[in-house]
Amino acid sequence: MRVMFQLNGNPVEVDVEPRMHLADCLRDALRQTGTHLGCEHGVCGACTVIVDGAAVRSCLMLAVQAEGSTVVTVEGLSTEEALTPLQAAFRKHHALQCGFCTPGMLTTAHALLTDEPDADADRIRSVLSGNLCRCTGYIPIVEAVLEARATYRKTDKP
Ligand code: FES
Ligand code: FES
Numbered sequence: 001m002r003v004m005f006q007l008n009g010n011p012v013e014v015d016v017e018p019r020m021h022l023a024d025c026l027r028d029a030l031r032q033t034g035t036h037l038g039c040e041h042g043v044c045g046a047c048t049v050i051v052d053g054a055a056v057r058s059c060l061m062l063a064v065q066a067e068g069s070t071v072v073t074v075e076g077l078s079t080e081e082a083l084t085p086l087q088a089a090f091r092k093h094h095a096l097q098c099g100f101c102t103p104g105m106l107t108t109a110h111a112l113l114t115d116e117p118d119a120d121a122d123r124i125r126s127v128l129s130g131n132l133c134r135c136t137g138y139i140p141i142v143e144a145v146l147e148a149r150a151t152y153r154k155t156d157k158p
Helices: 022-028 084-090 101-116 119-128 139-152
Strands: 003-005 011-017 049-050 054-059 070-072
Touching: 022 049, 049 101, 054 101, 070 101, 070 139, 084 101, 101 119, 101 139, 119 139
Parallel strands: 003 070
Antiparallel strands: 003 011, 049 054, 049 070
């Protein structure tokens, strides 16, 4: 089946099997390999992308369901080579080690702060509770998201 959607600001058109989930479509058909696959059961959050402004698990969504949608992957969080303030905060706070969970953490946090730039630590912990990290621990991740909030309060959101 042919599916068309906006990916990181550009229109894409791709032929997929009806059973192909969005994560495989992004990674295999569209070569956006920043989206990671861990559990493929909706548990780990590594595959999180932003669809029409909402953080979703791309392993639980069929590619054909993206028809007409706007999809943002970790590659699309910035159009510049420089790190986004959220990414820079992750680096500053050592909020990643192996990095496997990081794309999902970043997309989840970006969607949260875009909607709720004043989210407090409890809210951030609650939203990120669906993203598993096996190496870093969650304290530096929450600290990084807390620090990045200020940049989302400006008119020009990252
Ligand atoms: S790979 Fe999608 S939630 Fe784990
Ligand atoms: S940094 Fe390794 S799983 Fe999170």
